[in-house]
Amino acid sequence: MNNTVKRLKASIKQLAEKKVRTTQERVEFKRNASPEFRQSAEYRDWFEPFDDIRDDIRYDIRNHLLAYALVRGRPYKTVERKCREGNKPWASSIQFVLENHTDFEVPGEAERLDELIDSIEEWLDTPATESPSEATEAAA
Numbered sequence: 001m002n003n004t005v006k007r008l009k010a011s012i013k014q015l016a017e018k019k020v021r022t023t024q025e026r027v028e029f030k031r032n033a034s035p036e037f038r039q040s041a042e043y044r045d046w047f048e049p050f051d052d053i054r055d056d057i058r059y060d061i062r063n064h065l066l067a068y069a070l071v072r073g074r075p076y077k078t079v080e081r082k083c084r085e086g087n088k089p090w091a092s093s094i095q096f097v098l099e100n101h102t103d104f105e106v107p108g109e110a111e112r113l114d115e116l117i118d119s120i121e122e123w124l125d126t127p128a129t130e131s132p133s134e135a136t137e138a139a140a
Contacts, residue, residue, distance in 0.1 A: 003103035067097040091120040
């Protein structure tokens, strides 16, 4: 899964750069718009699809980070400690990310991918684990 981790990291970095670029373009456009244009319907219409693009990038980043955590063996509740009700990630989105970043030329990757895909739902339902500092305090 070493190649998968590398691919996920590279993809996360590209998505983060894309989000920063998009936000900078949006801010620049907003800064250069005249006060009259800001009041027009065209101005609001321009930002609606732009905001949708930003939301798509945001969800892509989230799914990539969750897939990365799953591959690395991190419990879900340590990655997202709080999640608003109705905002739970979809297992199918994480599965899609994993399938697109797995290196099938490496022996054993397909089997490992199947194991990960089968465990996504269970992984999303795992309770939070104690951090090392909490475990040592409880032992004392």
